[in-house]
Amino acid sequence: MNIRTICLAILAHGEASGYDLKKHWEEGPFHHLGGASFGSIYPALARMEKDGLIRSREEVQPGKPARRVYSLTETGYQAFIDEMSALPEPDDFRSHFGVITLCARHLTRDTLARALDERVRQQKAEISKLTPIAEIEKDRPVGWLIEWGLAIMATEVAFIEKNRARLEAFAGTAGPGDELSICCLPDMPAVKQQSTAAE
Amino acid sequence: MNIRTICLAILAHGEASGYDLKKHWEEGPFHHLGGASFGSIYPALARMEKDGLIRSREEVQPGKPARRVYSLTETGYQAFIDEMSALPEPDDFRSHFGVITLCARHLTRDTLARALDERVRQQKAEISKLTPIAEIEKDRPVGWLIEWGLAIMATEVAFIEKNRARLEAFAGTAGPGDELSICCLPDMPAVKQQSTAAE
């Protein structure tokens, strides 16, 4: 799922300028579903207009810079429906926290504890921010999605608080020279061989 | 968190070729923490070697192409420790499924139901695949991380199965012309104004 798809999805809910789209991403429900920068948005809009998916008009406003406001064409709305009707692709997910936990053996207990504290703090802050919004939005799809996110974040916080001691016990059990295999999946002989056959 | 960081993390667990790194991503625990392609890995390795974070040696193998095997230098191990010791950044997350749910009003009930079915199917398949591995790996950090993921996926499946009717009820309540505001966050006046002040 690329920037173009999300632009279509936002524009399907109303016309918007490039600046509006960025605001949606930073402050609205799309924030948690993937970021976007001006460096992506403006070229994407230009491409989509060239492809006939959107049209634009200049809007002069008193006291503010002029806006270029985009809206979907019929072709664009159809493209939007097509992309939303396709079977959902697996999520793209990249987690610094996850990598830190995988490398627990190489960290000090304090460092690891600080990472876990920070993660719990982040998730709790997000839960506090979103809980009242879920209530306000409960009669719209966005409310459903926020509840989905809240359920997941609550599970994560509970999991960490219950199991953190088990992870912290790994801290400091590896150093620069050690070659520990990360895992031992049945389909990954290369990893095992490599860590046992080293030298 | 960029490709370089994950390469450092994998290499901290043992030397590897570019091909090995790709295998780790496709089949190992890093798979769920962010993908990488050859088009990223090889340039990243070249950059890291130039920066003195890794060193390499040619390994000739009978019956197979020669491998270029990379390992961390002391500088590289320190860079790895530094990046793992930093406070965890928020996850990068992009979800086609999430966007589909947000656009529920524009979809038919059947299309939406199919998306929900597919999501549940995907998550259940992943749970089935990972559950036995969690048992095998329970004495390593990767086991902890897999349990973390399993807890989250189980929550998601339960949430969807319990609440799907509420989302499906939104299906078909919007069409091409409608300008429905997506949400009504206190910090997002532009969205409300735009959808009510259209025309």
Place this chain on the structure above:
DNA sequence: TTTCGCCTATATCGGTTCGATATATACCGG
């Protein structure tokens, strides 16, 4: 037996995206 597909392995190319920065105007507070 030879041909086809698969595995190992590295490399590159075009296009997309990110993050930072540039530019310009307007408004408000100190």
Place this chain on the structure above:
DNA sequence: CCGGTATATATCGAACCGATATAGGCGAAA
């Protein structure tokens, strides 16, 4: 009057993705 913030568009280099090229060895099917 100056600096900070908000609105608004645009661009640049670096990073990254997905596909493709290349090439030898392997085993199985035709």
